[in-house]
Amino acid sequence: MEASDILIGVVGKTNVGKSTFFAAATELSVAIENRPFTTIEPNVGVGYVRKRCVHVDLGLPKCDARNSICIDGDRFIPVKLMDVAGLVPGAHKGRGLGNRFLDDLRRADVLILVVDASGATSPEGVPAEPGTYDPVEEVESMIREVDEWMYGIISKDWEKFAKTVDTGGVTDVAGALAQRLSGLSITKASVARALEETGLAGRKLSTWTSDELREFMRTLRRIAKPIVVAANKVDVPAAAEGVRRLKEALEPKGIPVVPTSALSELILRRAARAGIVKYKPGDPDFEVVDESKLTGRQREALELIRERVLRKWGGTGVQQAINEAVFGVLGMIAVYPVEDVNRYTDREGRVLPDVVLVPRGTTARELAYRIHTDLGKTFLYAIDARTKRRLGESYQLKDGDVIKIVAAAARR
Ligand SMILES: Nc1nc2c(ncn2[C@@H]2O[C@H](COP(=O)(O)OP(=O)(O)OP(=O)(O)O)[C@@H](O)[C@H]2O)c(=O)[nH]1
Ligand SMILES: [Mg+2]
The missing domain is CATH 3.40.50.300 (P-loop containing nucleotide triphosphate hydrolases)
Structure with a gap:
């Protein structure tokens, strides 16, 4: 890793x-x-x-x-x-x-x-x-x-973009904006939050003033690049x-x-x-x-x-x-995936070999996807190695959790 x-x-x-x-x-x-x-x-x-x-x-x-x-x-x-x-x-x-x-x-x-x-x-x-x-x-x-650099990126050909979104029957405005900013490492969730915080959610893009667009980008920068x-x-x-x-x-x-x-x-x-x-x-x-x-x-x-x-x-x-x-600022937590919940080891018997940083709020299933796509797809449940309790897919991981992911045997 x-x-x-x-x-x-x-x-x-x-x-x-x-x-x-x-x-x-x-x-x-x-x-x-x-x-x-x-x-x-x-x-x-x-x-x-x-x-x-x-x-x-x-x-x-x-x-x-x-x-x-x-x-x-x-x-x-x-x-x-x-x-x-x-x-x-x-x-x-x-x-x-x-x-x-x-x-x-x-x-x-x-x-x-x-x-x-x-x-x-x-x-x-x-x-x-x-x-x-x-x-x-x-x-x-x-x-x-x-902030001005980011404003420069979004404001380039803004009017044309705004018109396309407004008249094109686009329902997912946050998604369209996130796409426009792709490559900037900004998620749709961050865009949606910036729209809410600036009170611009639901407003037609072509009605935004340049000051509003600037304020939106300032807010988005604060959220997405703190x-x-x-x-x-x-x-x-x-x-x-x-x-x-x-x-x-x-x-x-x-x-x-x-x-x-x-x-x-x-x-x-x-x-x-x-x-x-x-x-x-x-x-x-x-x-x-x-x-x-x-x-x-x-x-x-x-x-x-x-x-x-x-x-x-x-x-x-x-x-x-x-x-x-x-x-x-990023709110990351550290979790330790293991195979053996009694000895806290991986398959090769190594004790707590890996630690993964994930955002607070990450679920057991999302962790499985992080480790491997197949593990996410075939996820059955997780086990808390400390308590040996079973955890469902939507269990939200805590900092310092030691977790075994149990998945269905991969079909060949
Ligand atoms: N006193 C003191 N000097 C420092 C400190 N950190 C860096 N310097 C000095 O500041 C000068 C510039 O350091 P750099 O790390 O090259 O600065 P930089 O920001 O990368 O500079 P550029 O790449 O030219 O933009 C050097 O002379 C460093 O020794 C510090 O903590 N204390
Ligand atoms: Mg330098």
């Missing part, structure tokens, strides 16, 4: 730390050479969400993780990450190759918007004194670029004020703000990989394991990270931002 289908787009102004975030998030300090978790495309890599492994809850000494990695009871589950080139104001009009970069976002399910919370980067990416630029304005300007803000460079003291302002302005709007120091995370992960420190992504601290491998400057750098980032912010925030995107 591969990295889940979830794709996180790492976006933001130029020079704010997107590539550093991406490099940190896609580097894991355990041997994974023989796993298919390498770079998928030049700018797409595999990152991980972190979650307590269910083997711990079940009182098992260990698991045999196969589609993910279990480190001391923490399960690292792969998700895809895309490093998008920096956006400048006016990108949606093609400035700075903007449209090409924005088009990379078509397939993204959620965006991590990296901003320089220390306010030391100009809108064009030029470094300045900390506190010079307002990170809240930066977020607003980036969201505007993404944003987590990574308030980066918090190792710089001036960033504290930026983080405060960002939280104050964005959290009431439902946009989570996670303070991050991507550079610190990258340094820690590399030090862990080199065997210098013991550190798991997302940990609130690290431990030096081999003093002799450290130069004075390295020790100093690590102590600064401990002092200015870990003690102050509780972690580097990189892992927290990814978790927030997947578990918070």
